Amino acid sequence: MSKTxxxxxxxxxxxxxxxxxxxxxxxxxxxxxPTPPLWYVAFGLSNILLFVLLFSIAYLIWEGTxxxxxxxxxxxGWAIINFVWWVGIGHAGTLISAILFLFRQGWRTAxxxxxxxxxxxxxxxAGIFPAIHVGRIWVIYWVFPVPNSMAMWxxxxxxxxxxxxxxxxxxxxxxxxxxxxxxxxxxxxxDRVKSKFGKIIYGIGALGWRGSxxxxxxxxxxxxxxxxxxxxxxxxxxxxVSFDFAVxxxxxxxxxxxxxxxxxxxxxxxxxxxLTLMIICRKIYGLEDIxxxxxxxxxxxIILVTGSMVGFAYIMEFFIAWYGQVEYEKxxxxxxxTGPYAWAYWIMIACNVLSPQFFWxxxxxxxxxxxxxxxxxxxxxxxxxxxxxTVSSLSTDFLPSSWGYYSxxxxxxxxxxxxxxxxxxxxLLFLRFLPMVAVAELKGAMPxxxxxxxxxxxxxxxxxxxxxxxxxxxxx
Amino acid sequence: xxxxxxxxxxxxxxxxxxNPKELIDIARTVNKNGYKKYDTFSPFPIHxxxxxxxxxxxxxxxxxxxxxxxGFIGGFSMIYYMMVVDYPLIIGxxxxxNIPAWIPVIFELTxxxxxxxxxxxxxFLNGLPKLNHPLFTSENFKKATDDGFFICIExxxxxFETEKVSKLLADAGATNIEEIRxxx
Numbered sequence: 001m002s003k004t005x006x007x008x009x010x011x012x013x014x015x016x017x018x019x020x021x022x023x024x025x026x027x028x029x030x031x032x033x034p035t036p037p038l039w040y041v042a043f044g045l046s047n048i049l050l051f052v053l054l055f056s057i058a059y060l061i062w063e064g065t066x067x068x069x070x071x072x073x074x075x076x077g078w079a080i081i082n083f084v085w086w087v088g089i090g091h092a093g094t095l096i097s098a099i100l101f102l103f104r105q106g107w108r109t110a111x112x113x114x115x116x117x118x119x120x121x122x123x124x125x126a127g128i129f130p131a132i133h134v135g136r137i138w139v140i141y142w143v144f145p146v147p148n149s150m151a152m153w154x155x156x157x158x159x160x161x162x163x164x165x166x167x168x169x170x171x172x173x174x175x176x177x178x179x180x181x182x183x184x185x186x187x188x189x190x191d192r193v194k195s196k197f198g199k200i201i202y203g204i205g206a207l208g209w210r211g212s213x214x215x216x217x218x219x220x221x222x223x224x225x226x227x228x229x230x231x232x233x234x235x236x237x238x239x240x241v242s243f244d245f246a247v248x249x250x251x252x253x254x255x256x257x258x259x260x261x262x263x264x265x266x267x268x269x270x271x272x273x274x275l276t277l278m279i280i281c282r283k284i285y286g287l288e289d290i291x292x293x294x295x296x297x298x299x300x301x302i303i304l305v306t307g308s309m310v311g312f313a314y315i316m317e318f319f320i321a322w323y324g325q326v327e328y329e330k331x332x333x334x335x336x337x338t339g340p341y342a343w344a345y346w347i348m349i350a351c352n353v354l355s356p357q358f359f360w361x362x363x364x365x366x367x368x369x370x371x372x373x374x375x376x377x378x379x380x381x382x383x384x385x386x387x388x389x390t391v392s393s394l395s396t397d398f399l400p401s402s403w404g405y406y407s408x409x410x411x412x413x414x415x416x417x418x419x420x421x422x423x424x425x426x427x428l429l430f431l432r433f434l435p436m437v438a439v440a441e442l443k444g445a446m447p448x449x450x451x452x453x454x455x456x457x458x459x460x461x462x463x464x465x466x467x468x469x470x471x472x473x474x475x476x
Numbered sequence: 477x478x479x480x481x482x483x484x485x486x487x488x489x490x491x492x493x494x495n496p497k498e499l500i501d502i503a504r505t506v507n508k509n510g511y512k513k514y515d516t517f518s519p520f521p522i523h524x525x526x527x528x529x530x531x532x533x534x535x536x537x538x539x540x541x542x543x544x545x546x547g548f549i550g551g552f553s554m555i556y557y558m559m560v561v562d563y564p565l566i567i568g569x570x571x572x573x574n575i576p577a578w579i580p581v582i583f584e585l586t587x588x589x590x591x592x593x594x595x596x597x598x599x600f601l602n603g604l605p606k607l608n609h610p611l612f613t614s615e616n617f618k619k620a621t622d623d624g625f626f627i628c629i630e631x632x633x634x635x636f637e638t639e640k641v642s643k644l645l646a647d648a649g650a651t652n653i654e655e656i657r658x659x660x
Contacts, residue, residue: 019623020519020622020623021622021623024519024622024623145554145558151563152563153558153559153562153563154558155565155567156555156558156559156574156577156578156581157559157567157568157570157574157577157578159580161581162580162581162584165580165581165584165585166580166584169584169585169587169588172588172591173587173588173591176591176592176594176595177591179595180595180598184519184520184621187621188519188621188622190621191618191619191620191621191622192618192621192622207599207604207605207606208604208605208606208607208608208609209604209621210517210609210611210612210617210620210621211517211518211519211620211621211626212515212516212517212602213503213515213516213517213518213521213522213525213526213529213531214515214529214531214602215602215604216518216520216521216522216525217521217526217531217534218534218536218598218601218602219521219598219602220521221534221536221537221598222536222594222595222597222598225536225537225540225590225594226591226594226595229587229590229591229594230591232583232587233584233587236580236583236584236587240580243580439519440519440520441520443519443520444520444521448495448496449496449520449522449523450496450523451496451497451500451522451523451524452497454495454496454497454498459494459495459497459498459501459649461495
């Protein structure tokens, strides 16, 4: 009985008895099957929301930003909240695809394609808000350093301009990273689809990829370099987003804790969003063998860690406000917790600080329904975090005579709801036409892909026998 | 090419093996026999294959570095020109050469250009995009993106002789040996 084990093996990444070809068909058959009726229903609903967005934007451009609930001094309202919220969600995709890749976390292969797609669509939704918030959208090109009739250049000392560069670079690099990962999988689809049209379209996407090792050789290098570039990029993007606040002198914004605190919050909300989408999709498309409960548990651990970091940041903000002894800074934090927006503050605390603490329990970490609920709660909480930061600091600024209560109008709400239409329209198209799991990468992470797991004499698959200790037997 | 089209030219000999390990073994054998123009094909990159094929380090890193430097120097020069030379404007009482505030944009441009180098450089080194390839004439080769493991010795290799190469591959345990024709 008293046997000591040298090491506990990681749970198998792919459950069930799959070989390479069954993995290929499990994932790519989804794209080749006739479109399920439910997809049309979901797509129709998303399209309605998308039209709500387009209409809200059109009306905004026609009428001006006065249709929003902005006032003086609350010049930034839902638009900036939604912008930060959507960008933050996007960060999980890059974290999964780049940072977990550098850390050699094999489990990322099941969810990285999916999460990267989420990143791209979330950044699209995010980018809309600052773009339409400028008021005179027809001169939006002033944010880029292009020659114009005033012979002036953008102000490179301004965090808002840094944001333009950060977000557009982030979008471009995420798109490239995603596409590089897609090339071998599009080749798989090209070789499998029956229709002539499909062959041409996937063939163009695959760029003539044929799985050559002389190509894989450069490909892997490229992928690694991209991961290495995307890692500092993703950290820089939310840092720069936080500079929009931190570089100003508004109480409650002007703090050095903002960059790390924003990045942790971004990863926190992004992982929650990946979980929300993943739990629905793996159920509908029957991918439980690939996106296993182990994945959910690992992601819940990250939610627990980043959620606690966010909670710690909330405490530190209060501590520093007291320790710094700046009157306005002290006042704003007391107003946040007890003032007119206290309801939002306590929603934020409940959703972001308390709710992830349930994941200390292994049983709850592996409970799919519970995880699904928490994943939605977390994103509600993170939206309120940005609400609290933006609105409470602006509405109760230095001069009590200008204090007032900020409320959104119907157009604020419709524009925000509309971005879900844009997001889900794109996401449903992605699910329908592109492989939602990185097929080539997933195969490469299977034990069958490792030449060391084959018998040297006969060449048959013969994985090393590992004795699995009793308590872990079930999970392996 | 119209006069020669009746006389098909051979592109190479394609052979299939069962799994990643056999592919590594056969690549090693082909490599030891002194072949230079050959390639292996697999649905995913195989660990240890680069060594078996005696591939040196990929040159991609240099492409990325050069692009990154262009992004860095270009970004700095652009901002310097705009903020100091072309339209000097004192903002917030800061010096014109306000380098700390320029870091975010220069950093982003460095990353952006490096990423362009990493992606387009990779496609350039791989000779992609390519509209067609002789190997796509093989029906069996479709498996290379699913669960097939292939090796192809190309006719450009100085040692290439169809019979000799086919025998070498067959002796090494490969199956489905076929000649690939280059009809273009």
